Amino acid sequence: MERTKIAVVGATGMVGQRLLVLLENHPYFEVVKLAASKNSAGKRYGDLMANKWKLDMKIPEYTKDFIVEDAMDVKNVANGVKLIFCAVNLDKKELVALEEAYAKEEVVVVSNNSANRMKADVPMIIPEINAKHLDIVDIQRKRLGTKKGFIVVKPNCSIQSYVPVFAAIKEFGIKEASICTYQAISGSGRTFEEWPEMIGNIIPYIGGEEEKSEIEPLKIFGNIEDGEIKLNDTMKFSAQCIRVPVLDGHLACVSFNLENNPGKEVLIEKIKNFKSDITDLPLAPKEFIHYYEENDRPQPLLDRDNEKGMQITVGRLREDNLFDYKFVGLSHNTLRGAAGGAVLTAELVKKLGYLD
Numbered sequence: 001m002e003r004t005k006i007a008v009v010g011a012t013g014m015v016g017q018r019l020l021v022l023l024e025n026h027p028y029f030e031v032v033k034l035a036a037s038k039n040s041a042g043k044r045y046g047d048l049m050a051n052k053w054k055l056d057m058k059i060p061e062y063t064k065d066f067i068v069e070d071a072m073d074v075k076n077v078a079n080g081v082k083l084i085f086c087a088v089n090l091d092k093k094e095l096v097a098l099e100e101a102y103a104k105e106e107v108v109v110v111s112n113n114s115a116n117r118m119k120a121d122v123p124m125i126i127p128e129i130n131a132k133h134l135d136i137v138d139i140q141r142k143r144l145g146t147k148k149g150f151i152v153v154k155p156n157c158s159i160q161s162y163v164p165v166f167a168a169i170k171e172f173g174i175k176e177a178s179i180c181t182y183q184a185i186s187g188s189g190r191t192f193e194e195w196p197e198m199i200g201n202i203i204p205y206i207g208g209e210e211e212k213s214e215i216e217p218l219k220i221f222g223n224i225e226d227g228e229i230k231l232n233d234t235m236k237f238s239a240q241c242i243r244v245p246v247l248d249g250h251l252a253c254v255s256f257n258l259e260n261n262p263g264k265e266v267l268i269e270k271i272k273n274f275k276s277d278i279t280d281l282p283l284a285p286k287e288f289i290h291y292y293e294e295n296d297r298p299q300p301l302l303d304r305d306n307e308k309g310m311q312i313t314v315g316r317l318r319e320d321n322l323f324d325y326k327f328v329g330l331s332h333n334t335l336r337g338a339a340g341g342a343v344l345t346a347e348l349v350k351k352l353g354y355l356d
């Protein structure tokens with residue numbers, strides 16, 4: 001298979017760094033361009049990142065000699081590439097404009113940002129769950145006036161620790177769910193060195209996170225009708241999102257009600273046996289959801305890196321006093337929840353022929 005030439009925009013941030021590690025020697029994609037904000041433009045990536053690299057693995061050698069481009073120089077960034085991973089930090093209005101401008105250069109944009117997520121013709125994909133939403137792309141292309149270019153987004157990181165469980169048991173009718181997330185500090189793009197107030201501390205607020213957690217699952221479980229992705233109107237989510245002193249791995253405690261209650265054992269079997277049909281993509285985990293019988297799992301330190309950080313781990317599904325059931329879920333926020341989710345989505349887009 002010919003490798004598709006791609007650019008990484010936002011290459012200096014934590015998600016950008018993860019993308020560059022995941023894309024090293026990727027069988028489908030060849031990184032040919034890095035872009036970031038004006039301040040970084042014109043600099044050699046290896047020099048620029050010598051004191052800014054945040055991951056515990058080394059800067060990939062192949063990235064070091066790139067001269068970083070200005071993300072806002074749309075024509076230059078889009079020239080010669082078919083796909084852009086966009087993880088640049090801008091305000092919402094600027095991001096909508098920038099991602100649409102890239103798409104209008106006939107490039108497929110795989111976005112890590114929230115700016116375009118709730119647009120009715122922008123697919124928000126967890127590949128194992130709602131790949132079908134890519135069918136909306138022709139409608140988006142009409143709006144943008146493009147032949148090939150479009151935007152596809154990945155959802156917010158924290159919802160990925162529980163939405164897959166609901167996908168596995170959705171035949172029983174998810175009614176309402178109350179969720180409390182315990183989110184790692186890398187979700188803010190920072191390390192403990194950069195955020196020492198988080199050592200031994202908890203912050204009970206993450207701007208915008210609860211709103212995203214309550215609405216994004218409704219889009220994932222929505223259907224394409226009348227040319228748009230309609231939000232699911234039978235489910236209702238309430239979320240509290242808390243920052244905790246963990247480096248990586250978002251954990252969620254979830255209580256929920258069902259339309260039809262098949263019993264705990266059936267639910268656990270459904271979760272254990274949930275099969276996705278995209279296991280043949282390079283970054284797809286062989287087992288999408290792993291259910292632990294042990295009462296003290298999942299744990300961020302032990303379980304977040306399962307299957308290259310792409311597996312969702314779940315445990316403690318049990319009866320609840322107020323709701324029907326409760327469980328604990330975990331996902332790696334900068335891998336499955338961010339860079340890994342974006343790469344897997346791009347792999348799906350390539351496999352389905354959107355880059356031909």
Ligand SMILES: N[C@@H](CC=O)C(=O)O
Nearest residue numbers: 156157158183187188
């Ligand atoms: N907003 C999240 C990051 C996920 O995309 C967080 O702050 O943890």
